[in-house]
Amino acid sequence: MIDALTARALGAELQGTIAGGRVQTIYFIAPQVIGMEVYANHKRSYLLLSAEPQRARALLVTEKLRSAAVALTPFLLLLKKYLSGAFLNRVRVIARERILHFEFDQREQGISTLVVELLGNRANLILLDAGGNILDALQRIPSTNTRARAILPRAKYFPPPPQPKADPLNLSDAQLRALLEKSPGDTLAERLVSTIAGTSPLFARELAFRVTRSTNSAYDAAFVPMLYEQLARVWNSPAAPSIAFENAQPGAVAAFTLTHLPNAESIPSMSAALEKFFGAEESYEAVKVPLREQIAAALKKMERVRASLQRELVSSEEIETLKLKGEMILGYQYEIIPGQTELHAPVSEESTLDIALDPKLSPVENANKYFDEYKRARDAMARVPERLAVVENDIAYAEQILNDLDLAESRVEIEQALEEARAAKLIRAAPIRSGGRAAHAHERQFMSPDGFQILVGRNARQNDALTFERAKAEDIWLHARGYAGSHVVILTNGAAVPQTTLEFAASLAAYYSRARTDGAVDVIYTPRRNVHRVRGAGAHPGLVTVREEKVLRVRPLAHENEKAD
Template sequence: MPMDGFTLHYLSNELHEALVGARVDKITQPEKDEILIAVRNHNENFSMLFSASAGCARAHVTHIKKNNPLEPPMMCMLLRKHLVGARVTDVRQIDCDRILEFEFEHYDEMGEKTTKTLVCEFMGKHSNIIFTACDGKIIDSVRHVTEQISSVRQVLPGLFYQRPPAHGKIPFLQVDTKLLAEKLFSAPPTLHKALCECISGLSTQTAREIAFRTLGSEDAVISGLSLDTLAEAITNVINEMLQEFRPNILYLPEEDTPCDAAAIEYRSRAYLKSNPQISLSTCLDEFFRARDSAERIKQKSATLHKVLKTNLDRTEKKLAIHEEALLNCERSEDYRIKGELLMANLYMIERGAKIVSVPNYYDENLTPMEIALDEKISPTANAQRYFKLYQKARSARKFAQEQKELALEELRYLEEQLLCLENCTEEAELAEIREELETQGYVRATRSRRQIKKLPPSSPLRFEAKSGTEIFVGKNNRQNDALTASAKPGYVWLHAKDMPGSHVIITRENPDAETIRYAAALAAKYSKGRDSSRVPVDYTLKKYVKKPSGSKPGFVIYTNQKTLYVEPVQ
């Protein structure tokens, strides 16, 4: 949904009716850029959500509950100090733009009535929530904008709040046909781009709808048209749209997940399924429920993803070094043979010689072998030198082999964690992955363990086969270990063969072939091979699955397995 001035026009009217007169009961800040204010009005309790998230900036009534940090951020404490017990006196949109102001009235420490304002700017990555005093001075904001960030407009505590520059556009509620025609004369030839340049408060999506209703195409051009006639038609379309408040959620055909929400019915998007709602807040709450959660997970997992990729690249380089060392160590036998041949032919080697040719007793044809010598030492010392090189190469080979195996194990673990991160859909799962990486030493522990444990443990995915048998799929190593450890010995355990993937458990002994195949397809879907059309999946009884002592989380060894080749579940 475009949170443009057009949508905010409807939203401000809706929130004005719902909030004016409401009493503030509670304030929380579940995210650094998100504030929840619980209020009571019209004998009803509800919450207002204010978000300055780059991809999900919005303000609306919500019924979604969220976990809060153990210690409230400074912005939250300031809002509690000034607004708990206050009354909402006004909700207004500023100049048809992407700005909403929420005005509160309360009594200060001196017992005098005063006002405070919460300014919400919905401007993509520059979105902000700014708390100001009655004189317009900024008390605090979700995002501080310094002079280094913007030389035009700073947002810092103690400064006076300044609204973003207007750019000389026409407010869509006050479109003057003559002025619009003049602006269209120097505007881009594509109508929707011209509208965005001439009229304030229009997103590209809304401008495309106006173009569609005016000229029958979202990409219509204005070249060769009468600008006066066009401006009049545009004005009529805008006035028509302003009378069509029909909040609805949009879905792609054959899909159940919302793809968008709108304040009106977009005729240019008639191919989408529409589900009318009673309010714009209901639309926003429903649409952003899944999208916001996914966006938050993506933001919070970005640091972990970077850590894993950095360690993965480092481990791959280590592996290449150890493999090269092993190749170099293949000459160790050559050193031993040269040492033995020198010892067997000491009598024919002159001291000070730089090279000697001796019969190679290890060759069937006794082909002579040339051996380089150090002329500064005796023939015996030269033989001993080759034996030392042999011993050194053997030791180096053993060390390189051990390090290669460790690097391979770490590589498997890191790839497994990357897959877990991709499968992550809940904050509890993300917290568990982070805690594991902290324990393994990949991430520095910067948060309180108590805060991590406050989140309830995440649960594995549950599926049901046609036979009615339950199948569980782990989404991270904690879930994988717990699933495998709690499974009965006769249950079937599955895992994608030779690649990172989830542990899958069929909770039944002797399941039918169709159930096993379905579980294998699930194991393929939740593995690194999910994009392949044919994935090998091993399955065996749980009693044949063992976790070595001291091994990394999620790691097991198994025997007596069979392999199925399946297509991942779509």
């Protein structure tokens, strides 16, 4: 994920390479990804801007971009109107933030600014007029009681409110010491993240390693002088882009030299590093679309099978009625005249049984028809529930894989979802070419406001491992009720869990589920001991049964304090 140092490096690189150039072509690559061909310094450069959640990025790519079949929204049409043929005056970065401003000047429309907010799940592209008013945005966001900043046409643009953290370039040694002394967190890296603006978990671990030779060292005031020196050195030096590899796959990217990770190498530019890390110019969303369509088609087919099985199910009373109709026809066969279409057979003093007859059949043939229906219904009652349970589990698993695919944040995670879909015979797609054996991403990790570690599964198999291998019996397990989604576990270490931590974890369970766009979601929670794997036919990784659960209703939230792997 891009951090403030990466954004700063990008701003410097883009200002030095394409500022002053002219926009020749605009490309619409995916619903949340655009590109531009910019002619500057006597050559064509290709700028890619993505607001995809968790993969937001801005970079120059090496290959020519191409548009895809993307629905043209009002925002995309405005981009074409204001930026086609425009000159890129300058690229500016908001200090210690992940926000870039691209200022354009076009003959017909004049000055406009494209704001690229590389803010993870809140990433956005926003087009402003010369007065700083919003023309439109990729993601329109209304103002609410909990969100003061509105991103809507004609509203005044305001950047996200700054976090209450110290600016590393306006900080003395003594001030740094005082801030870290008061900061929450056990390790030096945790205190740096919560205290110093623009410090990502990756950068914090790098600083801790440079000072203590360990990424998990506890805070000690004796570290502050060297820490202050290293912090100032990175911020005051030119970018040194690098990538660390794990199992031949890019595992981390940074604008500074990665000394705390093995298999790290220097990369000539920030754009080259990001292109190597994220893959080729084709966006992950573009890769996901055909996979999603195949899984959705398989899901619809299974839903039709479920509906067919449900139609075969009849109650025991209805089954016995079929048998009774056959018996009554035989009992009254000598009273039935040829061509009769209905028999009214008394079954008690108060009621009669109305039995439809086929006028082309004899009484015995009509009776046998009902006996055959009775046998089929009786056999269905014996076999259909088990088949229906298998199909229900298959549908739940397909929905889980769709959720895994939607939330995949790297090519490794897309490949894992792809493997699961192929194993479940949902798709027949070739693997994504990744240049080596795919590494398995670790679960998402968060720290609650009360200091409890929270783990969130990234896919079905990881959900299974997290719940039944990593979590202990007394840990708290959470899941969005009635939706496919991540298993979420609060590691309690035997301590009572405060309500604030429960609500924090529940909001994560809601966000990392198929209900993430709903205004409010019911989330169940219970001690892990009350969660059990689904067994038998139709069992799949991550499918569970739960007992003694309680329910919290929360808003889905993607918290920014995720701890990097």
